[in-house]
Amino acid sequence: MYTQRPAEFDYHRPTSLDEAIGLLAEHDDARALAGGHSLLPLMKLRFAEPRTIVDLGRIPGLDGIEKDGDSLRIGALATHASVAASELVRSQCRVLATTAEGIGDRQVRNRGTIGGSVAHADPGADYPTVTKALGATIVATGSGGEREIAADDFFTGVFTTSLEPGELVTSVRVPVVGPGAGAAYEKHRNPASGYAVVGVAAVVQVEGGKCTAARLVVGGVTGTPEHATAAAEVMIGIAPVDEAAIAAAAEKVPEALGGAVGDTYASAEYRVHLAQVLARRAITAALGAAEG
Amino acid sequence: MRLENWFEVPAPPKQAWELLIDVPRVVPCMPGATLEEAVDETSWKATVAVKLGAISLSFKADVKLEEADDLMGRARLVTKAREARGRGNASATIESSLTPAGGGTRVDIVTDLQLAGAVAQYGRGLVQDVSSQLITQFADCLKAQLTASPEEAAAAVEAQRRPVQGLRLGLSALRRALGHLFRRG
Numbered sequence: 001m002y003t004q005r006p007a008e009f010d011y012h013r014p015t016s017l018d019e020a021i022g023l024l025a026e027h028d029d030a031r032a033l034a035g036g037h038s039l040l041p042l043m044k045l046r047f048a049e050p051r052t053i054v055d056l057g058r059i060p061g062l063d064g065i066e067k068d069g070d071s072l073r074i075g076a077l078a079t080h081a082s083v084a085a086s087e088l089v090r091s092q093c094r095v096l097a098t099t100a101e102g103i104g105d106r107q108v109r110n111r112g113t114i115g116g117s118v119a120h121a122d123p124g125a126d127y128p129t130v131t132k133a134l135g136a137t138i139v140a141t142g143s144g145g146e147r148e149i150a151a152d153d154f155f156t157g158v159f160t161t162s163l164e165p166g167e168l169v170t171s172v173r174v175p176v177v178g179p180g181a182g183a184a185y186e187k188h189r190n191p192a193s194g195y196a197v198v199g200v201a202a203v204v205q206v207e208g209g210k211c212t213a214a215r216l217v218v219g220g221v222t223g224t225p226e227h228a229t230a231a232a233e234v235m236i237g238i239a240p241v242d243e244a245a246i247a248a249a250a251e252k253v254p255e256a257l258g259g260a261v262g263d264t265y266a267s268a269e270y271r272v273h274l275a276q277v278l279a280r281r282a283i284t285a286a287l288g289a290a291e292g
Numbered sequence: 293m294r295l296e297n298w299f300e301v302p303a304p305p306k307q308a309w310e311l312l313i314d315v316p317r318v319v320p321c322m323p324g325a326t327l328e329e330a331v332d333e334t335s336w337k338a339t340v341a342v343k344l345g346a347i348s349l350s351f352k353a354d355v356k357l358e359e360a361d362d363l364m365g366r367a368r369l370v371t372k373a374r375e376a377r378g379r380g381n382a383s384a385t386i387e388s389s390l391t392p393a394g395g396g397t398r399v400d401i402v403t404d405l406q407l408a409g410a411v412a413q414y415g416r417g418l419v420q421d422v423s424s425q426l427i428t429q430f431a432d433c434l435k436a437q438l439t440a441s442p443e444e445a446a447a448a449v450e451a452q453r454r455p456v457q458g459l460r461l462g463l464s465a466l467r468r469a470l471g472h473l474f475r476r477g
Contacts, residue, residue, distance in 0.1 A: 031346055039346055045410060046377050048346040121345060158422060159345030223422075264413075 006043035034116035076115025124195030129219030133201035142167035182290025240287035321433035365390035380409025
């Protein structure tokens with residue numbers, strides 16, 4: 001499948017964000033290139049034939065990870081490997097580091113970036129599911145300046161986002177997982193690609209031995225990650241060790257998966273089943289982390 | 293893959309029938325589709341552009357009206373399409389049937405879609421998600437042609453003209469167009 005060469009394209013390597021945005025505005029068929037581990041395979045398969053590539057790799061200052069109040073601001077060009085290794089991420093939002101650790105293979109983790117992953121919005125990608133569950137904000141920059149988009153509004157469908165033409169993802173702002181809160185992501189990996197056949201992220205708050213707030217997001221089953229709201233409602237009030245209550249919450253997950261899609265690897269029914277199993281694990285782990 | 297849609301319109305079967313067999317009016321209801329050429333009285337050539345984020349595909353399609361039985365109210369459109377850069381093939385048989393319902397007509401649209409080649413392999417089954425949304429929008433647009441005022445019907449077609457790009461956005465645009473109509477009615 002990968003023996004083909006991409007079609008001809010013009011290559012630009014701007015050294016500033018303004019220059020990159022200018023190039024994207026100038027060429028309406030341009031695609032931004034970050035780590036290239038999603039875009040280049042698509043180009044080699046000729047599923048994508050952009051005439052202009054704007055390589056973001058030489059723009060300084062887009063790969064930093066810093067604390068900003070109650071959030072972590074992660075530069076769009078931060079690689080999965082650097083997110084996984086960041087002491088700041090590991091201590092303030094561990095679930096994001098462990099998610100990054102589980103993406104693709106070593107080469108993908110060393111090249112692929114958080115900005116590229118969210119902008120590409122692959123239905124099997126891990127960051128969309130996790131950022132949505134954490135209530136993250138995607139920061140996009142275009143000729144009109146900077147704009148903040150809640151992850152809930154950012155992912156709109158299969159490979160599609162609410163990014164406007166000419167806009168770039170410049171950072172992702174992720175709330176820290178504070179005291180009494182816990183988060184976990186559980187996925188079933190496709191053995192070949194590492195993509196999530198199904199991935200479930202749970203984020204909870206525990207006070208006085210009871211769950212007081214919960215968010216549960218399922219990726220890989222439908223075109224874009226979905227909130228399992230009925231399941232999250234059932235999670236409120238349960239005790240972290242109550243296995244029966246956790247299972248009862250997980251049983252509500254299929255209600256959010258009406259548009260389940262199957263393929264040669266896993267049928268829609270199997271994916272819905274996996275979502276329940278993984279939801280049970282993710283809820284258990286998140287509640288445990290909140291207590292711990 | 294078999295996709296079933298149906299809707300009811302206040303128009304009598306005869307009026308619905310005239311639309312169903314009017315292929316040059318039916319084709320633009322498909323999101324991203326453009327009618328290119330009338331080959332003969334029952335054959336046409338069309339292109340269908342699909343754009344999803346970085347992915348862009350362009351299908352060249354031969355459309356044939358294979359059956360048009362006005363007594364039974366049944367029409368069958370057969371479409372064979374190949375991706376312009378050899379990314380695979382798609383073939384669809386779209387069977388429409390009309391049945392009187394109350395004072396109006398019930399329109400049933402059954403689509404049998406087959407994909408082959410790279411397009412069938414890529415996207416981990418999401419082709420199915422995209423296809424079913426395409427067919428739903430197609431049916432919604434046909435419904436608008438039968439129920440809306442001329443300018444609203446034109447707006448529904450216009451909404452389908454651009455390449456498929458962010459299907460949910462496209463759907464919401466169409467719902468807005470249809471919403472106008474319901475508020476008025």
